[in-house]
Amino acid sequence: MKDELVQISEWQWEMPKHGPMRVPAWLFADRGLLLNMDAKVFEQLHNVACLPGIVRAAVAMPDAHWGYGFPIGGVAAFDAETGGIISVGGVGYDISCGVRCITTDLARQEITKWLPMLMEDLFSTIPAGVGSEGKIRLTPEKLDEVLVGGARWAVEKGYGSWDDLERIEEHGCMPNADPSCVSALAKDRQYRQVGTLGSGNHYLEIQYVDEIYCEETANAFGLTKDCVVISIHCGSRALGHQIGTDYIQILGKAAKKYGIPIRERELVCAPILSPEGERYFKAMACGVNCALANRQVLGHLVKAVFLRHFPSASLNLIYDVSHNTCKVETHEVNGVQKRLYVHRKGATRALAPGRPELPEEYRAVGQPVFIGGTMGTCSYILVGTTKGEELAWGSACHGAGRAMSRNAALKRWKGRDVVASLASKGIIVKAVSWQGAAEEAPGAYKDVTAVVNAAHNAGLVKKVAKVLPMACLKG
Amino acid sequence: MKKFELFEHGADIGVRGFGKTMNQAFENAALAMFSIEVLDIEDLVATCFWQLSCESYDQEALLTAWLNTLISYADLYRVVFCSFDVTIADCTLTARVGGVPLNELHGEKGVEVKGATFTELYVSQRDDAWIAQCVVDV
Numbered sequence: 001m002k003d004e005l006v007q008i009s010e011w012q013w014e015m016p017k018h019g020p021m022r023v024p025a026w027l028f029a030d031r032g033l034l035l036n037m038d039a040k041v042f043e044q045l046h047n048v049a050c051l052p053g054i055v056r057a058a059v060a061m062p063d064a065h066w067g068y069g070f071p072i073g074g075v076a077a078f079d080a081e082t083g084g085i086i087s088v089g090g091v092g093y094d095i096s097c098g099v100r101c102i103t104t105d106l107a108r109q110e111i112t113k114w115l116p117m118l119m120e121d122l123f124s125t126i127p128a129g130v131g132s133e134g135k136i137r138l139t140p141e142k143l144d145e146v147l148v149g150g151a152r153w154a155v156e157k158g159y160g161s162w163d164d165l166e167r168i169e170e171h172g173c174m175p176n177a178d179p180s181c182v183s184a185l186a187k188d189r190q191y192r193q194v195g196t197l198g199s200g201n202h203y204l205e206i207q208y209v210d211e212i213y214c215e216e217t218a219n220a221f222g223l224t225k226d227c228v229v230i231s232i233h234c235g236s237r238a239l240g241h242q243i244g245t246d247y248i249q250i251l252g253k254a255a256k257k258y259g260i261p262i263r264e265r266e267l268v269c270a271p272i273l274s275p276e277g278e279r280y281f282k283a284m285a286c287g288v289n290c291a292l293a294n295r296q297v298l299g300h301l302v303k304a305v306f307l308r309h310f311p312s313a314s315l316n317l318i319y320d321v322s323h324n325t326c327k328v329e330t331h332e333v334n335g336v337q338k339r340l341y342v343h344r345k346g347a348t349r350a351l352a353p354g355r356p357e358l359p360e361e362y363r364a365v366g367q368p369v370f371i372g373g374t375m376g377t378c379s380y381i382l383v384g385t386t387k388g389e390e391l392a393w394g395s396a397c398h399g400a401g402r403a404m405s406r407n408a409a410l411k412r413w414k415g416r417d418v419v420a421s422l423a424s425k426g427i428i429v430k431a432v433s434w435q436g437a438a439e440e441a442p443g444a445y446k447d448v449t450a451v452v453n454a455a456h457n458a459g460l461v462k463k464v465a466k467v468l469p470m471a472c473l474k475g
Numbered sequence: 476m477k478k479f480e481l482f483e484h485g486a487d488i489g490v491r492g493f494g495k496t497m498n499q500a501f502e503n504a505a506l507a508m509f510s511i512e513v514l515d516i517e518d519l520v521a522t523c524f525w526q527l528s529c530e531s532y533d534q535e536a537l538l539t540a541w542l543n544t545l546i547s548y549a550d551l552y553r554v555v556f557c558s559f560d561v562t563i564a565d566c567t568l569t570a571r572v573g574g575v576p577l578n579e580l581h582g583e584k585g586v587e588v589k590g591a592t593f594t595e596l597y598v599s600q601r602d603d604a605w606i607a608q609c610v611v612d613v
Contacts, residue, residue, distance in 0.1 A: 129584065198589075241612070245543050407482070435583070436585070439613075
């Protein structure tokens with residue numbers, strides 16, 4: 001399918017509509033990234049373009065790779081009024097996995113000396129890794145409150161401040177969440193997991209601003225050269241995964257019932273306006289709220305640790321973005337404002353300036369976007385653009401994307417060596433698992449700068465700042 | 476015949492169980508999955524046991540259901556499973572499974588498996604061996 005692509009610009013490629021495709025597929029990447037994308041990305045993007053009710057195009061971000069139904073880095077919008085569907089594969093298993101970025105008024109030079117102690121404290125405070133439990137214990141009723149309230153629930157319980165909510169997608173609480181659509185098993189698995197980091201590619205990283213590309217937007221985000229920022233990457237933990245697992249079965253049956261051809265098991269879906277589709281949307285909203293609550297609690301715990309070491313420091317949330325979601329948004333289609341169900345699987349929402357969803361202080365500049373690199377390389381802070389809305393429903397990539405499988409990384413590196421190598425470069429890594437550290441070795445990922453430049457040059461987002469790692473906590 | 480192996484996947488990890496019977500291949504796929512979480516899984520001796528069951532619409536989907544059921548139980552009871560006695564009839568699986576509580580583990584831990592997926596899902600007999608495999612999300 002790679003051979004069928006037509007080059008639209010230096011940064012955009014099109015798979016023209018053919019056969020069962022209802023719309024074309026668009027890929028945003030430079031030639032090098034495109035050539036390195038595995039064949040499954042094109043097959044999965046083609047399959048997404050065949051789904052009922054899809055609008056304009058099936059879209060892949062520069063970090064796209066083989067996913068579950070949708071490619072990771074896949075974006076698609078569906079119109080309920082024209083039979084549009086909602087898909088488990090379009091959201092993913094770790095519902096609302098995302099990044100929260102906190103800025104500080106500390107300069108990197110101020111904390112370097114204290115970093116080892118700070119990391120020890122964070123390591124003992126933030127639950128991470130296999131079987132980790134949070135300090136919060138919930139009853140079934142209390143967990144339902146989390147699923148409905150999201151980060152708002154966490155603030156009500158004393159985790160963070162009310163001001164934080166304005167700087168979280170959905171103002172910290174996705175509407176339409178209905179815990180009755182979530183299985184008892186999903187809830188049972190989550191009682192002890194609120195306020196935990198998890199493992200795999202999830203992390204807590206202390207970084208500093210190395211370079212600023214747009215002073216005006218950096219000012220709006222509270223970023224200055226050399227200032228310390230904290231990034232937290234995690235999601236909805238077991239609950240999100242169980243919702244995905246449960247609804248794969250439910251929507252699998254629904255797809256048959258409504259006569260929707262399914263080209264890959266994880267692309268199962270149901271019409272948005274069907275009972276099954278509506279229930280999945282409400283369950284997924286619970287997953288989103290669970291993730292938002294989780295990151296709100298973690299953000300509060302991190303802040304408390306920082307304040308123990310730097311009592312006069314000021315820490316402020318820049319923004320909290322989600323990667324694996326389906327959200328109802330209004331976008332212009334052929335000059336008409338349409339209410340669409342925008343699926344972003346491994347892609348970041350990146351709304352343009354002027355969007356009403358944004359907090360007032362960011363409305364003039366656009367939505368903050370965080371694209372993580374690795375524990376040894378840079379990450380980027382970017383902002384949404386008007387062009388990005390025209391091209392990809394206001395979406396951007398979400399990370400570097402793996403260049404090497406976890407098995408290959410394990411064969412190539414030992415966790416202890418990875419941590420020692422990073423230490424020799426002044427980067428402290430605290431890892432719960434040596435295996436995890438090896439799997440997440442910087443060399444196992446693609447060049448994040450190439451991915452970010454492709455997104456920037458395509459006009460999906462605009463670069464604001466580059467940050468470099470000082471320390472990383474891995475599950 | 477080796478019991479299991481892990482195989483390549485771009486972002487996650489593939490688990491493959493082998494066996495003389497489909498039951499055994501499912502048991503060893505489970506062992507493969509928990510070897511991602513606990514590196515010395517084959518050295519563990521189960522100290523607590525459960526009886527569980529699951530069902531699905533075909534034998535491949537049953538593998539995903541089986542592995543996801545184990546992940547759920549492991550989460551709920553805070554154990555790592557290391558022994559499995561599986562019986563499959565049509566698309567229903569029953570099993571007696573044994574594990575070790577997480578707080579009693581002393582060996583090196585790996586990474587958490589979040590769920591079993593339908594990717595690279597394959598259950599079949601080749602020559603005299605059964606293979607049961609899929610990608611798990613970590």
